[in-house]
Amino acid sequence: MPARATRKTSESSDKVSMICRALRRAIIEQALEPGAKLPEDSLGERFGVSRTIARHALGQLAAEGLVELRRNRIAVVATPSWQEARDAFDIRIELERLVVRQLAGKLTKSQISELTDHVDAEDRARGGTDAASIRLATEFHILLAQMTNSPILVRYVSEVAYRCCLTLSLYSRPHSTECAINEHRAIIAALAKGDEAKVMELMHHHLDSVANRALVAPTPQRGRDLLDVLAPYADEVTSDRVVKLPKVARRG
């Protein structure tokens, strides 16, 4: 199977996509914290475009879940709840298992060295900022997805990986990236060997441990959104002026 990435879906060279990319990167690198305001005017001015374009970009990012858009209100960087973060990781695990299942034993030499190079870059970035490390780790997974040559899979893995990236910045304590990098190397090795079951297990464990290391528990002091922080407490209040969250088949 051939090597190169596919970019048929979106992300051509129009201004909207450029702004999307810029904002996405700013968000996952935490240059823009969750909850940060994103007024159309300011964005337009900053990027040298009109509000129309900025607005359109915000729409796209909202569709990806990186931005929250409320009618007549300023858009803000999304602040996923802890449960949403957990859900995102659950989905991500399944999607990435699918990725490595398709890839096991099917990678070309050049693809493998491309992956190895990327992990080397991760290694080199270990001394740098946390943001850079997180971004590189995320991009490793996206790189893998791209090698499946399935545009849909690329899109979903990218989206959910970015979301996880965002939640990591919200809920994780400063974390050591070393084991993650080693796990990346192990995954590459298993992919090259073509051991499908093994690589799926590795990927599952890798993501699960990243999630568990990061999402240890709802850590209120880091949660930006008051509503989310107070949600569990509001449950105990038996007044009818408290907005009850639709509570259905939540596991737990």
Next chain:
Amino acid sequence: MPARATRKTSESSDKVSMICRALRRAIIEQALEPGAKLPEDSLGERFGVSRTIARHALGQLAAEGLVELRRNRIAVVATPSWQEARDAFDIRIELERLVVRQLAGKLTKSQISELTDHVDAEDRARGGTDAASIRLATEFHILLAQMTNSPILVRYVSEVAYRCCLTLSLYSRPHSTECAINEHRAIIAALAKGDEAKVMELMHHHLDSVANRALVAPTPQRGRDLLDVLAPYADEVTSDRVVKLPKVARRG
């Protein structure tokens, strides 16, 4: 009031979302065939809004993969390749296994009867148009996803289900819906019983058989896009001029 949907992310009551919903439905019911042109003007006129809004809606649908947007060109209803269809189903299987895994044994009485009611509606619609049957079957899966109360999962399952719906209209022969309906009932039963492994197996088999029944093979006589039909053959041609094709075949 049982288990209503979550609608936090998108789809509020603004015009863009209304048009999205309308177009989405038109597409999955095959009122708009794959390849159909969607000029911003016409859409705006038809829905009584400006081009700005129509454009924005097209952007959203393109992000969902239902519409193809090429720069400076008229937007068209997406025409997924056979391989993309297969990829979409693969992803869908994993996502929906996740859905039923979370739901097994956790449904309330009212949710179960809601599901049963829906399948009854599917049964009643069996005499009607194919489009209606397909739409109802798809909506059953979305209903399930909504009961997980995980907005992200709802979004992804909805999207991928719509995509599959679209591909079904492209590649499937007129199919009998009966077994699918029975499989829906079996899934509800297993969910109620709480047999997690069983329900995952059922869902897997259900989707796999739908996919296999529909996506039997690249069926050239039904494929709308000549380029896609010829793609596998072009792979074997080592010339670099294979892109140029004579004229397009007939429609429908």
Next chain:
DNA sequence: GACCGTCAAACTGCATGCAATTGGGGCGCT
């Protein structure tokens, strides 16, 4: 000082206008 109503600035929702690009029909040439 705390509470509340009022109001202007800020911002969004949407339509319209203008320039740039496209593609398809008509026309001439061979």
Next chain:
DNA sequence: AGCGCCCCAATTGCATGCAGTTTGACGGTC
């Protein structure tokens, strides 16, 4: 007839303008 060229109607890309909504600051009242 077949082929290529050119031009114009159709259409998109984008900015701007106007109206409606929200925010939060100010001043009045208790």
